[in-house]
Structures are given as C-alpha cells and as structure tokens.
Amino acid sequence: MSASKPLRTTLIGVVLAATALIPLQGTAFAGQSVAADSATAPVSSVAGIEDATARSLAAALADPAWARQLRIAALGADSVDLRELTSGSATSGGKRLASEVAAADRGVAAAKGLSDRVGSLLRIGLADASMKASLAGGTAPLVAAAPSDDDASAFTAYDSKGAAHELSVGSVPDRPVYLIDVDGAKAVTEGLKVVNEALVAKGLDVPAPAAEVSAAASLTATGIDTTLINSVRISDVKEPWFKGDAEIFTLVTGFGTDGKPRVDTVEMPYLNKADTTYYPNQVLVNWSNYKYDMADAVMMEDDGDTNYQALAKALVTALLTITDQGAYIPLADALLDAIPTSWWTDDPDYVDSWYTLAKATKGTRNGAAANGWMNVSPYHVAAL
Secondary structure (H helix, E strand, O other), X not given: OOOOHHHOOOOOOOOOOOOOOOOOOOOOOOOOOOOOOOOOOOOOOHHHHHHHHHHHHXXXXXXXXXXXXXXXXXXXXXXXXXXXXXXXXXXXXXXHHHHHHHHHHHHHHHHOOOOHHHOOOEEEEEOOHHHHHHHHOOOOOEEEEOOOOOOOOEEEEEOOOOOEEEEEOOOXXXXXXXXXXXXXXXXXXXXXXXXXXXXXXXXXXXXXXXXXXXXXXXXXHHEEEEEEEEEEEEOOOOOOOOOOOOEEEEEEEEEEOOOOEEEEEEEOOOOOOOOOEEOOOEEEEEHHHEOOOOEEEEEEEEOOOOOHHHHHHHHHHHHOOOOOOOOOOOOHHHHHHHOOHHHHOOOEEEEEEEEEEOOOOOEEEEOOOOOEEEEEEEEEEEOO
C-alpha cells in the first residue's frame, strides 16, 4: 500500500458465506475476556513466525512419507489446519513438526492479541490452484509464508535442503509452492470479541439506561429500526497472485443512548472478490443503539499482523476523549486517526468509509475513499 493514510484502499476479499439477516451488532460476545490495555507488543510478528514455520516444514519434506501425506492433503483441499495435520501424523517428519507448529500457533495468537481460546490458526495449502498438476506429477514443492508486504516485488520460499528461493510477486512460478497463512475468518471472529469486550469494559458498547428503555417501551414492543445492506461492491485493487482470501469487518460508530461514543463491530464474511457485487441482506446499523439519527461506518480488513488488543486500546483511548455536545458529529475520522501509522502497511487495511448514514438513508452510497459502494435501505425488525 502506498496511498496516504486516509486513502488506504487495499482489499483482498473474504470467504463467501451465505448470509441472510445476521444477528444485530452490539451484542457482547461470550468467552474469556482479554484486557485491551495489556502488553500488545509481541516478541515475534506473525510474519516472522510463519517464515520460521515454513523453513521447518520445508526441511521436514525430506521425509518421503510426510511429503506424501502433505501432498495428498494439499491436493484434496484449498487449505488444511496445519496443527491438526501434524499432530495426527504417523510420519517421522510430521511428528517432529507437531510441537513446533503448536508453539507457532500460540505465538500467532499472542501476536494478534488473541487468547488461547482461538485454538489453531495456521493453515497450509497450495499458493495457486494451477500448481496442482505439477504437484500431482511429482515436482518437488517449495514452502513459503504468506507475504505480509503488498508493495514487495519478491518473497522467499524454501526447499527441503534448506535453500532459499526468491519468487516474484508478479507471476505464478512453475514449481508448486505450499503457502503457510493464518485462518483469517477465525482470527476476525475472535479478534472482534476482543474489541467488543474492551468496548464493553469502558462503557462504549452498552445497552440503553433503564429509564430510556422504559420510555421507549412502546417502540421496543413493535420492533427496532435498522439499516440493511442490500448490495455492496469493492473496487478491483489487482492483488498479486499469492494473496488468498482475507477478512472484512466494519466498525459502525456514533453516540450511544447514554451520550457516549459507541462502536459496534460487524463481520462481513462474503466480500471474497474485488470488483464483484454481493447481495448479503445484512444489518449494518441497529438504530436502537444510537442517540442521534446519524452513524458512520469504517470498513477494514485483517491482513496478517493485526493485533486486536492494540486495535481495541487505540479505539478506546480515542473515543474516551470525545464528549457529546448535544448534536451529532462524525466519529469515523477519530477511529482512523487512532490507528497507529505503522498499521497502514499490511495490517488492518483501510478499505473505505461511509459518513452520516441516517435511519432513512436509502439507495446507493459511494464510499468516501471511492473504493466501494453500498446500496442500503431502512429495515424494520418486528418484535416476536
């Protein structure tokens, strides 16, 4: 990424999931809480852990039995759980890797600010589907970590003898390449739990006070008003061949019913292709959470080294300095400014943002960064 901070428009996409009307955002997630203000600087970055794992796995391919097991797994699925594969292996190469992969998984979780509840995160698969024929034909594969720099012109892969090979990001190599990457869908789900827990702890994601709930009882009895995403499209950013699916999430922000800034997190597990229109029928804004008839939305993606504890801390720190002045003010810029400059490399990439969404907003709205659009409409969710 090379644009200025507010116009970072990198997108890789997300695994498509058939999503009808998802549960409304703003619900506290269950599970073990991770304090947002604990230490957030990991000893090793995700990229470093992945690279070390790639070198070890490449060396283990010297064991023919393990090489055969991995080849069968890679030909049978786009990617597989690396910890599950090694822990269940009967081969000497797989067994030797098992403890190292388990430790690498824990290291990745720590580097991303996630608790142990996340389980295994590392996955492995062929870097491109076109490599299946040569792998099946017996061509010796290389092993690489998923590159974390979108601006890099090359990255490193390893063979079973420990030799490093420089691969171009501009073209698919003739030789098959196993790519080690993080399970982005699982990381986003668990990461947004961390963010929500931090917001709840600081009172930035709380239900309306009892008095207000009582005053709005007649409205609540009939249901709630929401804004629905009918369709959404993100521009083509011409990602390099090795980039697989990443995960999109949106931060919806405004003033809560208690007058404090509020952030609701929205997973968007369907934007898996750029320059493609999707029709999710997904709730974006639950207006019962907000004091004013305005909210902002900032769309981002987890692109590797995202540390959710650090993200949560940055959001909380920024929002706690903002007070309700009796009128709506945009909070999207406050969210973007809260994110450290170093994160605008290949971390939680800024995709686009939508300002001043109102309860009555209807039709197609272009994003402020001109990297996408959403078609939205009011949607009343009736009470049971």
